[in-house]
Amino acid sequence: MKKYNVVGHSVRRLDAAEKATGTAMFSTDFTLPGMLYGKVLRSPYAHAKIVNIDTTEAEKLPGVKAVTTYRNTPREIFNTSATMTFTVPALKPVLDQYIFDNVVRYVGDEVAAVAAVSEEIAEEALQLIKVEYEELPTVFDPLEAMKPEAPVIHADCGEGKNIPGEIIKIPVGDLKKGFEECDVIIEKRFLLPIVKQVQMETQAAVAQVGVDGKITVWSTTQTPHPTRMIIAKIFGVPNSKIRVLNPPYVGGGFGVRIGLSAKAEPIAVALAMQAGKPVKIVYSRKEDFIASDTRHGGYVTVKLGAKKDGTFHALDLRAALNGGAYCSFSTETPGVLGAMGLSVYRIPNQSYFGHSVYTNTTPAGAMRGFGNPQAMFPIESVVDMLAEELGMDPLELRLKNIMKVGDPWCLPYPCNSTGLAECIEKGAKSIGWERRGRLNQPGAKKLRGIGVGVGTHCSNSWPFCVDYDNAIVTVQQDGSIHLASGVPDIGTGTSTALPQLAAEVLGVKLEEVSLTFGDTLSTPFDIGSHASRTCYAAGTAVVAAAKDARKQLLEYAGDFLKVSPERLEIKDSLIYITGQELVGDCAGTGVCQSGEERKSVTLQELAYHAHLRNKQFIGVGRIVPENAPPWHAHFAEVEVDTETGQVKVIKVVAAHDVGKAINPIIVEGQIEGGVLQGVGYAVTEEIRYDAKGRQLHNSLHKYMLLTAEDVPEIEAILIEANEPSGPFGAKGVGEAGLVPTAGAISNAVYNATGLRFYDIPLTEEKVFKALKGDGPATY
Amino acid sequence: MSAKILTFTLNGETTKVMVEPSDMLVDVLRDKLNLIGVKKGCGQGECGACTVIMNGEAVTSCIVPAMKAEGAVVETVEGIGGPGKYHPLQESFMDLGAIQCGFCTPGMIMSAKALLDQNEQPTREEIREAISGNICRCTGYVKIEEAVSAAAKQIKEGK
Numbered sequence: 001m002k003k004y005n006v007v008g009h010s011v012r013r014l015d016a017a018e019k020a021t022g023t024a025m026f027s028t029d030f031t032l033p034g035m036l037y038g039k040v041l042r043s044p045y046a047h048a049k050i051v052n053i054d055t056t057e058a059e060k061l062p063g064v065k066a067v068t069t070y071r072n073t074p075r076e077i078f079n080t081s082a083t084m085t086f087t088v089p090a091l092k093p094v095l096d097q098y099i100f101d102n103v104v105r106y107v108g109d110e111v112a113a114v115a116a117v118s119e120e121i122a123e124e125a126l127q128l129i130k131v132e133y134e135e136l137p138t139v140f141d142p143l144e145a146m147k148p149e150a151p152v153i154h155a156d157c158g159e160g161k162n163i164p165g166e167i168i169k170i171p172v173g174d175l176k177k178g179f180e181e182c183d184v185i186i187e188k189r190f191l192l193p194i195v196k197q198v199q200m201e202t203q204a205a206v207a208q209v210g211v212d213g214k215i216t217v218w219s220t221t222q223t224p225h226p227t228r229m230i231i232a233k234i235f236g237v238p239n240s241k242i243r244v245l246n247p248p249y250v251g252g253g254f255g256v257r258i259g260l261s262a263k264a265e266p267i268a269v270a271l272a273m274q275a276g277k278p279v280k281i282v283y284s285r286k287e288d289f290i291a292s293d294t295r296h297g298g299y300v301t302v303k304l305g306a307k308k309d310g311t312f313h314a315l316d317l318r319a320a321l322n323g324g325a326y327c328s329f330s331t332e333t334p335g336v337l338g339a340m341g342l343s344v345y346r347i348p349n350q351s352y353f354g355h356s357v358y359t360n361t362t363p364a365g366a367m368r369g370f371g372n373p374q375a376m377f378p379i380e381s382v383v384d385m386l387a388e389e390l391g392m393d394p395l396e397l398r399l400k401n402i403m404k405v406g407d408p409w410c411l412p413y414p415c416n417s418t419g420l421a422e423c424i425e426k427g428a429k430s431i432g433w434e435r436r437g438r439l440n441q442p443g444a445k446k447l448r449g450i451g452v453g454v455g456t457h458c459s460n461s462w463p464f465c466v467d468y469d470n471a472i473v474t475v476q477q478d479g480s481i482h483l484a485s486g487v488p489d490i491g492t493g494t495s496t497a498l499p500q501l502a503a504e505v506l507g508v509k510l511e512e513v514s515l516t517f518g519d520t521l522s523t524p525f526d527i528g529s530h531a532s533r534t535c536y537a538a539g540t541a542v543v544a545a546a547k548d549a550r551k552q553l554l555e556y557a558g559d560f561l562k563v564s565p566e567r568l569e570i571k572d573s574l575i576y577i578t579g580q581e582l583v584g585d586c587a588g589t590g591v592c593q594s595g596e597e598r599k600s601v602t603l604q605e606l607a608y609h610a611h612l613r614n615k616q617f618i619g620v621g622r623i624v625p626e627n628a629p630p631w632h633a634h635f636a637e638v639e640v641d642t643e644t645g646q647v648k649v650i651k652v653v654a655a656h657d658v659g660k661a662i663n664p665i666i667v668e669g670q671i672e673g674g675v676l677q678g679v680g681y682a683v684t685e686e687i688r689y690d691a692k693g694r695q696l697h698n699s700l701h702k703y704m705l706l707t708a709e710d711v712p713e714i715e716a717i718l719i720e721a722n723e724p725s726g727p728f729g730a731k732g733v734g735e736a737g738l739v740p741t742a743g744a745i746s747n748a749v750y751n752a753t754g755l756r757f758y759d760i761p762l763t764e765e766k767v768f769k770a771l772k773g774d775g776p777a778t779y
Numbered sequence: 780m781s782a783k784i785l786t787f788t789l790n791g792e793t794t795k796v797m798v799e800p801s802d803m804l805v806d807v808l809r810d811k812l813n814l815i816g817v818k819k820g821c822g823q824g825e826c827g828a829c830t831v832i833m834n835g836e837a838v839t840s841c842i843v844p845a846m847k848a849e850g851a852v853v854e855t856v857e858g859i860g861g862p863g864k865y866h867p868l869q870e871s872f873m874d875l876g877a878i879q880c881g882f883c884t885p886g887m888i889m890s891a892k893a894l895l896d897q898n899e900q901p902t903r904e905e906i907r908e909a910i911s912g913n914i915c916r917c918t919g920y921v922k923i924e925e926a927v928s929a930a931a932k933q934i935k936e937g938k
Contacts, residue, residue: 012874013873013876015881016872016873016878017873019878019881020872020888022815022816022817026815029815199882199916200882249880252879252880252916252917284822285821285823491881665875665876666876669917669922672918673879673917674919675919677916699823705914707914707920708907708911708915708920
C-alpha cells in the first residue's frame with residue numbers, strides 16, 4: 001500500500017491542546033457585552049390549544065427585556081432539519097413548525113420565551129406568564145396514530161393519517177414470485193425504542209442583531225450554512241446579512257443539530273431583535289431531553305426468504321416509525337432505514353415500505369446511524385433465525401449472501417468497494433468464533449454467548465438530499481497554507497483530518513496548514529457534518545482545492561526553474577526537479593546568486609516571489625460528492641446472569657472497512673464511541689413516556705447511559721478496501737460503529753440463552769421475565 | 780444570609796470574589812472568574828463535566844455551594860499545566876486519542892488527576908471507578924482509560 005507523509009498517520013489532533021487545557025471555546029462558554037439570557041416556557045400538555053396567553057406581569061418584572069410568543073414573532077413555517085426546509089426536487093418539503101404556535105403538540109413544546117439580565121430573572125418571568133390551555137386528545141404510538149379515530153396532529157398529510165411527507169417505497173424484482181420460489185421464509189415484527197443522542201453540550205445559541213439589521217448567531221449547529229438559510233427564511237432576511245458560526249467547538253452532535261439546535265437559534269434571534277441586545281440561550285439538560293430530537297422508535301417488520309442452499313431470494317422490509325410531534329427528519333430516516341436495509345445482501349426480489357407517523361411525543365430526528373440501526377437489529381436477528389432453520393453457520397450464511405463489488409442493488413450509485421468478507425473473517429478470528437457452542441458448563445447460572453451483526457452505511461446523503469461541498473486553499477505570502485471549509489468539527493476530528501489531506505496534496509508538513517471552519521462568513525457553502533460525510537465529502541473538496549493550488553504553484557515554479565511543471569514534485573515545502581541530485585542547490589540557503597542554475601525552490605521563496613509580482617495562489621474545490629458504502633462486522637460476547645436477567649457485554653470486536661484511515665487513531669475513536677452507543681442501544685438506553693406524554697427518562701440520572709465502569713473490551717479492526725471515489729481511498733465511518741451492534745448483542749444473547757428477543761433494550765427486567773417462563777414478548 | 784466575599788486558593792493564587800448564597804461553585808468559576816474550562820453539562824452533578832479538585836478531592840462543582848469553598852484549595856484544568864509544561868494527563872490525552880468533542884475532557888482530566896495525586900499505581904478498576912462519574916459520549920472511554928493509565932506510568936517514571 002502506498003505510503004504517505006501525512007495521510008494515514010495518527011498525528012495529534014490540532015484541537016487537542018485547546019481542549020486539554022480548558023481554553024477551547026464552545027457556544028455555552030460564549031459571552032458578549034450587554035448580553036441577556038433567554039429562557040423558554042414549555043407546554044405541560046402533550047396536545048392542547050392555547051386559548052389565551054397573558055405576558056403583562058412578566059413584561060413588568062424588572063430586568064426583563066423581551067417576551068416573545070406566537071403573537072409577536074414571525075408566522076413563517078419551517079422545519080428544523082437542514083435538509084427538509086429546502087429539499088431535493090421532486091420531493092416536497094414538509095414544513096410544520098413555527099417558532100411558537102397557538103397549538104402545542106408535545107410536553108416541552110415551545111410556548112413563549114423571555115430575555116432578561118440574568119437567568120434567574122428570566123426563569124422568574126416565565127412563572128408570571130399566564131397561559132390558558134384547552135386540552136386536546138393525544139396519541140403516543142405510531143400504529144395507533146394512523147387509525148381513523150386518532151387525533152389529527154398535523155392536517156396536511158397526503159399519504160395517510162398523520163404520516164409526514166412521503167411513504168418510501170423501494171421495489172426490486174418481483175417480490176410475490178420471489179417468495180413463492182423460496183424454500184424457507186421467516187417473518188417477524190420488532191419494536192425499537194426511543195433513545196437520545198445525549199451529546200455532552202446541550203443545545204445553545206447566542207444571537208446578536210446589529211443596528212444595521214445584520215444577524216450573527218454563534219451556536220452548536222452541525223451545519224452552519226443550511227442553518228443560516230433556515231434563519232433567513234424565518235426572519236425574511238437575506239442570507240448575506242446573516243452569519244452563523246461555531247465558536248468554534250461543538251460539544252458533540254450525533255445528529256441532534258443537523259440544522260437548528262432544536263429551536264435555540266430562532267428563539268435567540270427573536271428575543272435579540274425585540275430586546276436590541278445580544279441574547280444567549282442554553283438548554284438545560286432536561287430541556288435537551290424533552291425538547292430536542294430523539295432517535296425514531298417504532299415498528300420494523302422483516303420477511304426474509306431463502307433457497308435450501310441458503311441463497312437469499314426475497315426480502316420484504318416494512319417500517320412505521322414514531323416521528324413525534326413535528327417532522328424534522330421523519331421522511332429521510334425511514335428512507336435510509338430501507339435503502340441500507342436492502343443493500344447489505346444480494347437479494348433479487350425485495351421491497352421496502354416505510355414511513356414515520358406523527359404522535360404527541362418529542363420530535364424524532366437524526367441520530368447517529370439515522371434509521372440504519374433500526375433496520376439492522378431486526379434484519380440481523382432474522383438472518384440468524386434463518387441460519388438456524390437452514391442448519392447453517394451464521395457466518396457461512398452471511399458470507400454466501402453479502403453484496404460484492406459490481407452487484408446490482410437499489411442504491412443510485414455503484415458499489416465500488418467492499419471489505420465486508422475480510423471484516424467477517426478477521427472479526428471472527430479475533431472473537432474466537434470457533435468457541436461458540438462450547439462456552440458453558442451444564443448447570444451454569446451465568447451463560448456466555450457469541451453473536452454477529454453486519455451492515456453498511458453511506459458516506460454522504462447525495463443523491464437523496466442536497467449535499468455538496470466547497471473549499472478554498474490560499475497559499476500565504478510566506479508559503480504557509482490557509483484552508484477554508486464550511487464544515488464544523490463536532491468532535492469527529494474534521495479540523496485535523498482536512499488539514500492532513502491538504503498537507504499531503506501540497507507536499508507540506510501538517511503544521512504549515514491552518515484551517516478556518518464552521519463559519520458562514522469566512523467559508524464557502526458546505527452542507528455540513530452529517531451522514532458520515534465530512535472526511536469523505538468535504539475532504540474531496542479539500543483535495544480538489546489543494547490540487548488546484550498545487551497546479552498553480554507548479555506552473556509558476558516551472559517558469560521559475562525553467563522546466564516543465566510535470567517534472568516537479570513537492571516535499572516538505574520544497575519544490576524540486578524529480579530525478580536530479582539536490583545536493584549543492586542553493587534553495588533555502590538565502591545565498592542564491594543570480595544566474596545560478598536552480599534545481600529547487602521553497603514554497604516560502606516562491607510565494608514571496610509571486611507576491612512581489614502581485615500574485616497569490618488560490619485553489620478552489622467545488623464538488624458534488626459521489627457516494628460509497630462503508631462496511632462493518634461486529635462480534636459480541638455476552639454473559640447473561642440467569643438469576644438477575646443482567647446482560648453483560650464482555651467484548652465487542654468491530655471490524656470496519658473504512659476505505660482508508662486518514663488518521664487511524666481518530667478512526668478507531670469513532671468506532672469505539674459508536675460501539676459503546678450501540679451497546680447502550682442494545683442493553684440499557686430507552687426513553688419511555690407516561691400516560692400524559694411526559695418523558696420518564698429525562699435526565700442523565702434516569703437515562704441509563706453506560707459509564708467507564710460498564711465498558712466491555714472493544715477491539716476496533718480497520719480494513720482498508722480502497723474506495724476509488726474517496727479522498728486517498730477513504731469513505732464514511734462516523735455512524736457505522738452503532739449500526740450492527742444491537743444485532744450482534746441480541747444474537748449473542750440468543751446463543752447464550754436460546755431466547756430470541758424482538759425488542760431492545762435487553763434490560764434486566766425484560767430478560768429476567770423472559771427467563772422465568774414468560775418468554776420474550778412478540779409484536 | 781447575604782452576599783459575601785469568598786476567599787479561597789484557586790490554581791495556586793489567593794482569590795477573592797463576591798458570591799451570593801445561592802451561587803454554585805461552577806457559576807462563580809465560569810461566570811465571575813472566566814474559567815471556561817469548567818464545563819456545565821447538566822447542573823445536577825450527573826455528568827461530571829464541571830469536575831474540579833477541592834482540597835484534594837474531585838467534586839462536581841455544579842452542586843457545591845460556592846460558600847463551601849471558603850478557605851479551600853481549588854484546582855481547575857487551567858491550573859494544572861499548559862504549553863511547555865503540560866501535565867502528564869494532558870499529554871497522554873492529546874497523544875492517545877482520548878479527546879474528541881472535548882466537552883468532557885477538562886472534568887475527566889481533573890477526576891483522573893485527583894486519583895493519580897493519591898494513588899500512583901491505580902489498577903484498571905480504580906481508574907474506571909475514578910472516572911465513572913464523568914460521562915463521555917464520544918470515545919467509549921477506551922482511549923481515556925489508556926491515557927490515564929499511561930499518565931500514571933509517566934508520573935511514576937518521572938519521579
